[in-house]
Amino acid sequence: APGATLYFAYIEGSSISLANMVDWLIEEEVDIVSYSATFLVSPMDGTGFAVNAVKDAPAAGILWANSSGNYAESHILETFKDTDGDGFHEFQDGSELLAYEAWGPAALGFSWADNWSGPGIDLDLFVYSDSQGQNLVVSSTDEQSGLSSQWPAEFINYYFDYDTYYIAIQNLNPGTNPRMNLLSNAGLFGYS
Numbered sequence: 001a002p003g004a005t006l007y008f009a010y011i012e013g014s015s016i017s018l019a020n021m022v023d024w025l026i027e028e029e030v031d032i033v034s035y036s037a038t039f040l041v042s043p044m045d046g047t048g049f050a051v052n053a054v055k056d057a058p059a060a061g062i063l064w065a066n067s068s069g070n071y072a073e074s075h076i077l078e079t080f081k082d083t084d085g086d087g088f089h090e091f092q093d094g095s096e097l098l099a100y101e102a103w104g105p106a107a108l109g110f111s112w113a114d115n116w117s118g119p120g121i122d123l124d125l126f127v128y129s130d131s132q133g134q135n136l137v138v139s140s141t142d143e144q145s146g147l148s149s150q151w152p153a154e155f156i157n158y159y160f161d162y163d164t165y166y167i168a169i170q171n172l173n174p175g176t177n178p179r180m181n182l183l184s185n186a187g188l189f190g191y192s
Helices: 015-027 049-054
Strands: 030-036 063-066 073-079 098-102 105-112 123-126 137-142 151-158 162-171 179-184 188-189
Touching: 015 049, 098 179, 105 123, 123 151, 137 188, 162 179, 179 188
Parallel strands: 030 063
Antiparallel strands: 073 179, 098 162, 098 188, 105 151, 105 179, 123 137, 123 162
């Protein structure tokens, strides 16, 4: 675009950093923002801290465009399913273990539909090195018991080898079947 001025902004991954960036863009009277980033753990339903941080931009006349599809092959969106009653999610193929091809240092963000200021459904995330789920590599088992300081989310940041791992999701609240999001910033799932 002839005569256009480009602005480049960087955030450190926090909601505070995102809000500060939006304030700066407003101060600089930027017209259009192309935002190509994501938070691996968030409600993903049009609400939450990232959405709240960005709301001021359109009100200031900025056209805000988010990327779509950056994590298409590294994203699972499913409803918890446990037909055998053992507390573990059954993925699309009926298995309780999802293949995950890791590419070295990676983060896994896992969240589910529940109250983000006091979740009552407690899910846990496990990563194994074998397809039988015998050799636990890393897990995230934060408690979700309705406290306002808790989120319906688990997060793993780990230095994986370039190899195939297997992910399991456990529900500690039988009879609840929340919608779930699982994302990776450096790897592919067995399906997406």
